[in-house]
Amino acid sequence: MSGTEFWATQFLNGLQLSMLLFLLSVGLTIIFGLMHFVNLAHGALYMLGAYIGVSIAMWTDNYWAAFFGAPIGVTIIGIALYTGVIKRMRKEGPMSQVLVTFGLIFVIVDLVRIVWGSIALGIPTPEILQGQVSIFGISYPAYRMFIIALGLAVMAGLSLMLARTSYGAMLRASVENGEMASAMGIDVEKLLFSVFCVGCALAGLAGVVAAPVFSATPAMATDILIPTLIVVVIGGLGSLTGAIVGSLIVGFIQTFGAVLLPSFSSILVYILLAGTLIIRPEGLVPARK
């Protein structure tokens, strides 16, 4: 492999990680921005997406059934979490929310261990996405290309929805000033709930899409949480553009850091986080100006 090919591959790897981080952080950041709710269990929903996908793929022997079924399954679990826990915790301070949702991670992880066991489970890559594709003169796994394309499609879809539809305008208004939005007749609670559901579905989607590459393991719940939170903080709470920018930065720093500065790679994102908090504590692309 030549130098250029190596860097092109790393670039695509960075992009692919960025897309997974984006699918996770977009739900988390809007829930943060709109509900002022810290849901640390968001990573656990990602893990559940992978496991539910594993089971569906096993039963149906069909990747696409898992691809569509896992987000639905995770959304149903998310709705149960919302009505059972989150809705009651809305008025509590962030400390209680952090403690309760942090506790939820362990509950969900242990339930997953009971149901699926502790060994890594995989989903076979669908036939159509097996093998390699040629891009920038290098060959790259087709499935990873699919993750990149999916992430870009979700990005474009959400951006358009937010910028062009009346639902998007209601959402932007509510993130900016929930009190005024409700005084204008917008049922902000209902809007929040729909956003929460979309966030859960995207977390589930990220999980099932990641499973063929990384396998489903209980560690998914926590491994992805920290980079996702960093994306949210760097990008700016409640900001879709922030989630896009943050995911790309964190995805590329993690990927290229591991190649260029292996011994420092694990602290690079934290340095970035600290730097952002010092220089631009509101994030790079804050939702509220």
Place this chain on the structure above:
Amino acid sequence: MLEVRGLKAGYDEVQVVHGVDLDIGEGVFHAILGRNGVGKSTTLKTIMGLLLPMDGDVVFKGETISGKPPHEIARHGIAYVPETRDIFGSLTVLENLQLAARMASGSNPAWTIDRVLAFFPNLAGRQSNSGSQLSGGEQQMLAIARALLMNPALLILDEPTEGLAPIIIHQIFDKLGELRRSGMTMLLVEQNFQFATRLCDTASIFGRGQCVWTGASDDLRADTDLHAQWLGV
């Protein structure tokens, strides 16, 4: 149209409004006057449902609305222009208006986007600007335009003249005067005595979280003692 009975309200442990009564009939412009911190804005916020009343009732068109969430109260036909105007800065002027128009009930609303743009011509050329690019006067006009688009039965305004240049205040006075002649009902909180008493039919004076005087604006303008006791600095 709007009846407030024994309203008590405040923030967390601090009670600001200690039993307020108001009665505003249809087609009446009513002003609430008073010094800073006497509970004027708090009363408006509580009517709008942004604060939960500690006690008392708010009845609108015969229906008790106190305790309901703001979006339901808005859908009952009350539009609110807050002191801070609260234009959505991340939305364009047109989007601010569309959002409000979407909330209007009925298939044949009296106020349409075209009509509010004709009513406030300054906004017409600013449609694609973001809300954060507007001047204070334009923001106030947009806030009122937005409220009108909800085609409310009652318009609530909190200190619309605050921080505006005299010429803009004059424009807004004229526009609100037009609304008055069209039969709109309005509840106005205002520090600007001349503005409020010349615009409104009736007025209340608030002192220490209570309504200490209610009557015709003309009577209030004639009574200098009343003015000195409750409004003078």
